[in-house]
Amino acid sequence: MALRHALWFLVALLCGFGLWMIASTTGSMVGRDLNAAVSAKKVLVQAAAMAIGLAGAWVVSVRLGADGLRHPLLVLFALGGTACALLAVLVLGREVNGARRWIDLGPVNLQPAELAKLAVVVGAAWYFAREAEKVRAVWHGVLVPLIGFALLGGLVYATKDLGSVVVMAVVLTAVIAFAGANLWYYLGLVVMVAPLIAWQAAWSVGYRRDRVLSFMDPMHLDGPTAFHLKQSFIAIGSGGVFGVGLGQSSAKLNYLPEHHTDFIFAVVCEEFGMTGGLGLAAAFLALVGVGLAIAWRARDLHHRLLAVGATVVLGFQAFGNMLVATGAVPTKGMTLPFISYGGSSVMVCLVLVGILDAVARAEQEALAADEESGFLRTSQRLGARVRTRKTWHDGEPGHA
């Protein structure tokens, strides 16, 4: 009960702060028009996306439940739907900043790569719970997941969204680890293929090379990414300890590109300083803690894998985004969960919260069921020999 409260408290805090920051970052006062209308529209769109996301979370948590997520049809629908959406975006997608990632759906643009993260969580949890006994075998433990990842990740990679591919890979690795697979296989694989992939990924495309080089020395390089990172540094550095105050950011005066999406953390740090930046990071750390606690308590492997997957997606995205904005890792297109402007991202994040909630709820219900027969739980805790209820009733009558 306490975990679910903590979970929803943190999510409400982050979503509220997110709306606030979107209002702040989009409402700049340039020229005569204070573009309040533009700002209000963005806040409304984001709030609507949050509402949809909450509805999704409710469906996942209440209607489906954690167990509903292992229905093969649903998993098939999630994976297949995502693949179709990715194919569709490659054909029909809207191009933004040279990347084809969005499907135009009127007021909201759908980003299938975000859906892919969700699909990976659901799919991986389903697969490894199902094949739990054979997971240490090469075929079931290594090749099948890799083939699946290659298919889905390849499609995401084709949308030039390396950040999402990285998130998917990390989530898959985490799920595999908690499923009990033989990690040595993966380690060997990583050692063999990683340099090749890294080279290919970082150097094959001009803008990625620019990003890597810029990351190494942003203050003394020209070029779009160096400029971008420099502006991010300027914004963060201007914040100092307590920041310049809400709405006072200068980075949003078109200096910092993506100031309300991928680089919103820089604006947070400028307006609220180190206090605000560390506070936000601490909130995400707390969210990760809650997620891991839910996973720890889960009694069913499938539930645990779902919780681990959801937690890692949220946590890795959040810290990845913050590390990119602060220049600790090379630039990747990664949103800050609940804060960045972007409908798909916030919807998917809320659905992931719904999954966590579903797992926690399942545990809660199981606990409630146990409490009806409190001794069972107590004896389990004490490690005593388990006696069935029937035996108990047979031996010592008088207990209800």
Place this chain on the structure above:
Amino acid sequence: MTPIPTTPQPLRFAIAALVFAVLFGGVAWRLHTLQMDMGEILSDMGERQRSRKWVLAAERGRLVDAKGTPLVESLSTWKVTCDPRYMEDRLGATIALADILGLPRDELRTHFESRRNGRVIARGLDDALADRIRACKFTGVRLEREFTRTYHHGGLAAHLLGYVQADGKGGAGLELQFDGVLAGTPGEELTAVDALGRPVVTGFDHQAPQAGAHLQLSLDLGVQRILDQHLAAAVDKHAPKGACGLVVRPATGEILAMASWPDYQPQTRQGLEGDALRNNVIGFSYEPGSTMKPLITGAAVAEKLARFEERIDCERGAWTYREGRAARTIHEKTGGHGLLSVAQGIALSDNIMMAKLGVRLGPERLKSWVERLSFGRRTGICLPGEETGRLPAGNRGQWSNINEGMSVPMGHALMVTPLQLAMAHAAVANGGQWNPPRLVKRIWRHDQDGKVEELPLPALPATVRMFEPEDAAAIQQAMTMTMTEGTGKRVGLDGYTSAGKTGTAEKVIDGRYASDHNVGSFVCWAPAEPGMRPELLCLVVVDDPSRNGRFGADTAAPVVQKVLQESLEHLRVPKRPEAVAEDGKPVKPGKPARQAGPSLPTAAPPRASGRPAGTLTHAGLRGQP
């Protein structure tokens, strides 16, 4: 599907928690680096990139003459510029500005449709037009104040006033010397702009410019005009290489007029090349010739080596001085004289007498007197580019009778500037007290509240006593004789007693004195009567005249005569009583001296005391043949 019970996985959870803790630590580390270690640098960078600075021009101070008449002013106009990329209402601006400025709409549209910011639409607008444009409040249209340095009197006193360079800094003369106080402090307007350069409503900082200080000069516009006019006429008549003149008030050292030719137009900076760059009054070094003689004679008298009544044999035009095996013969080119009193020697400008006086003084005393008379060093006038002149080096620093001792007293072998010579003579006129040349009477400015704030005047060298008052009066009387009986006979003043001395020196061309290249000069002051304070002293130097005479008496003296005559009348200096009587105007007995200004700082010469002013003119010469 049946649930698969989980096993506790403490290691895996610990690793997962550790990974996220490390990621959090990474964020904290980066935030610390960026916000603590680099915070100020980055904050400054941000400040710089988003603030756009406009410099608001400060009004440069005025230069006014002694009576407050403006000579130089900075006139304010407005410039309209536009930044088309930030404009919002191009159509409205086109219609309104076309109406206000009277420009064709097509021209304005060309400006407003340009992709480049900072286009100048119009300049030189007056305040009323500027106010109308400002009232329209168009974004992207800016009004900037501009100042035009205006020289009200064209090339008048160009070298003294100087000019202002295209960059707004003083280029010469007073404009350069006082650039710091005249310039004022420009104001600043800081506006925060977004990355596209559009101004942001909130960020705005305004600092009003501080106008520069004004200078009141000792210059008198009327006297300056008179000097300019007659010097220009002399230049036309004699076609010299250069010419200059100045008018000084001996009692105070104030410069009332200063002119130099070739000159230039400070407003347009035309003719600003070659010799025109030099202010000849302070930058031209020449051998003064005979204008030096009264000063050295005064030195000999002050040293009690001669008296003005004493008669000296002038050897009828040829004298040979021997010292050991060395000998030097001096020939008087214009014919010699026999026995002359020392005063007559000055009046007739006798070289042999001067050589004899030089020998009497001896080289060491002569050198110390030349230095005391302020030659060989700057007078300290508040103008850039003053020369020191040059004293003869002698033999290892030692002067000898045969060379310097005989040459310097007649004004050869040393180089002086016109200013040095004028100030030395002004000291004689001022009863022996040397004053530093004064140009600036007052420096003041209006502070932000419009209150007048006086600024300190530049430090000047101390006054120096050169001659005792009675010696100075005696020199003056000898020089008065020049004007009545000597070389200045033709250029006496009407109604004023004057004291003067001509000078003509041959220029050194290729190491030899060239008899057909001369520097002619004439120094004269008036009124030069015992008991009266001389009001004006004028020196004119004409360098290398090419026609219509070459001696100072022919080239420079007429200019000085006209300048002094007209200037004294312009300043309403009372004439001699008997002269006034001749003109039919009422005589004012008992008012021999002017009333204006402080009285003569030194006592009147004892020989002159107690006698009516009008009869004293030649007192020093009385009783001589």
